[in-house]
Amino acid sequence: MKQHLSRFLFALVLLSQTILSSPSVSLAKGQRSKRVDLIVSGGTVVTMDKDRRVIEDGAVAVAGGRIVAVGKRSEIESQYAARDVVDARGRAVIPGLVNGHTHVPMTLFRGIADDLDLNEWLTKYIFPAEAKNVTEDFVRVGTQLGLAEMIRGGTTTYCDMYYFEDAVADETERAGVRGLLGETVIDFPVPDNKTWADAMRYTDSFVRKWKGNALVTPAIAPHAPYTVNEQHLREVKAFSDRTQAPIVTHVSETRKEVEDITRDHGARPVEYLARIGFLGPRDVFAHTVQINDAEIALLKQNGVGAVHNPQSNMKLASGVAPVPAMLRAGVAVGLGTDGAASNNDLDMWEEMDTAAKLAKVATFDPKVIPAEEAFAMATITGARALHMDADIGSLEAGKRADIVIVDLDSLHQTPRYNIYSHLVYATKAADVRTVVIEGRVVMRDRRLLTLDEEQIKQKARAYRERVSRSLSALRPISDSSIAECGFRIAD
């Protein structure tokens, strides 16, 4: 009798678990539903597929980290039963955002030196600050901070270039975020490697270690054509050809760069890179602000992806990238935040909004980049720019399950007329509610599940003290022109 009761209770538990774990999944009569891991159920599904389908009251089924079906909620729920259901009713369901260019550990330098031009900022402030502060632990803490901020804002994939990139990769995988992560190589001693040979050895072992990882794609990141010489750039290209590792780099960010390269090499940056055989379909070029039509044609011809960083380019007064011309020529142009030291955040919603608006005012053409195209730059076109569009950038069966659920009814979003306009011009990072990467829920109802927010903040504040102390000639703002910066690093 006791045994019978126990069996009965066990059966009851099993039954209740099944019911509880799939609260909104109803099955068609007599049909056996397929088991999946997760269903995102209800809401406006903005697929960004080739037909740009927008499915009202849609759903997305996920299994094994991949999307298995996208469709009407009624269809999906009649065919699939899930262990876990995310209720997205009344919300937008969008592809995870792709931050095409950043230096994630630089979150710890957020705001150390503002309102300066790129050259002064880089040589007098950022490079010295990095030399004095950047260690593997610094990189880990800064990466955690940046990852937490990016998840909160709905970014699921980011392209990074920094030092100790193996630690960046480790933290990224641990947090469950997708990264195209490039180890920076450059012609002067940097925190992780003191010689070119050391840097190339580090990169080789970094690429071998992470190749084939589901979340991390390892890459090599020569800093820029003005900080890496021709011989070294050729080595980078040969390395990429041998390992198939992507190359991420800064190209043509400022007028000064164009002048310097032209003086030293007799050609503009993209032309120079083409001449030395550097261009190819694994290249990702950040910025491409100061490029002409011939250079745009070279990018297209060679399958190079470009990443536009509107807020960074504005803040550092670099110029306005010819994004409409690049898009017209068929170049894949993604969007990036750049590092938090030059932006000063990792907010892709602001980049979308700014990309659309900056292109309009720069061309006096308000139709030149409509909201939908700006949204594409942050999703599918951004994925193409990183050469990752076979895997991410849209909600389609077969792609990796990087899915973001966004509130649509905050005050600043009320009322709603057009979904793309709503997402690009009215939605903020704070409206992101739930984030799924590789089928795993990493933020649920605004609670981070893979990172400890309070602990990260504490560690970041401790680094703030160290960074401040390390800047030996620390002077308060009133000492220098207020226009320049809060604190100064000794030259």
Added chain:
Amino acid sequence: MKQHLSRFLFALVLLSQTILSSPSVSLAKGQRSKRVDLIVSGGTVVTMDKDRRVIEDGAVAVAGGRIVAVGKRSEIESQYAARDVVDARGRAVIPGLVNGHTHVPMTLFRGIADDLDLNEWLTKYIFPAEAKNVTEDFVRVGTQLGLAEMIRGGTTTYCDMYYFEDAVADETERAGVRGLLGETVIDFPVPDNKTWADAMRYTDSFVRKWKGNALVTPAIAPHAPYTVNEQHLREVKAFSDRTQAPIVTHVSETRKEVEDITRDHGARPVEYLARIGFLGPRDVFAHTVQINDAEIALLKQNGVGAVHNPQSNMKLASGVAPVPAMLRAGVAVGLGTDGAASNNDLDMWEEMDTAAKLAKVATFDPKVIPAEEAFAMATITGARALHMDADIGSLEAGKRADIVIVDLDSLHQTPRYNIYSHLVYATKAADVRTVVIEGRVVMRDRRLLTLDEEQIKQKARAYRERVSRSLSALRPISDSSIAECGFRIAD
């Protein structure tokens, strides 16, 4: 005995209320403290006074709707005892933000037509949509929606121009927000007044009704020099001279306006307005995008305030206002969001950030508008642009108590090095925590106290249905070029 107990309990209640209502106010021994209504206690007080004092662990004492003292927390708390204390420790305490130009009821048109140039947008979409939808009730609901969004984002004063401005004023006073509110007058029939004479009569009674109100300053708002003829502009000026009501208007927003005015009047817009005696120290000119140095000199000479709307100017591809040149010439330049139909939000944090960045990229000078100056444009300089700096724009004894408490430790704000950079480049509207206007707490710990957020959203959604239905030739996005807009209004 019973009576004794009751008295004792009553005394206990009084005592506990006193203790509870001033938890962090300690009095110097033997010193009698002055009674005030409110103390904002602790935090980094960013005064924006003439010395630009930033007081760490500061406090602000408030009585009768005005600031009575600003200083170190220890000093303030030794001199004052308050009925209510707002704990601002670890936060920033800043002057309420000044949104220098908007059309608040247009929140209900947020996103009805995007990615269009100003002329097409205005004549084919906005004016017809207004003709079909704008009633006094529409204006009330839209105003409530916009006020709620502005309070949430830390805006305490706004300058408006719309129709049924008496209803806007009524809602504004009720919500406890400060407004410089202009009734729009224009040379064609509009929702509230069908003739010029009616509009002037409405405005006269509107100005008489609200003059002297603590929160609402009534104004007259001729739409623009291209929609109001010379004779009518002269009447507006005479009205303002007689009533002392401010004049708010759009001036030199686009190149087309400059061409049209030059063709019709043989002078550029500001020159034309100077010639007809329209310029004066009660004028507030929104936009001033397409103005030259001679026109800037005229603004300065005549004490005209200017309001820069960077995001609207970008989105409508109007151009980049010469803000650095205006500031150098001594013109007070504030910041505005413009209406939500052309932005698409009322977020002053994004305007500050964009103003600083847009000026940099437009001039190739990253130092041209540093963070502190952008923050001033949203506070004290913005108050000067509205001719209200005697009352608002900074935290100083004697000014009206418009005070905003802002979180400083969100992920996207971590770590912190420089307060102005932090506020302008990293802080978001969602970081605003508590808002005080005229000494009254209108939002506390992100809870709106004077407006019912859910009810407003419901009413706004109902208007969304009406607006959509009213647009008779409503066509889905796929009918027309996706580049153009979501919905079309019949011509």
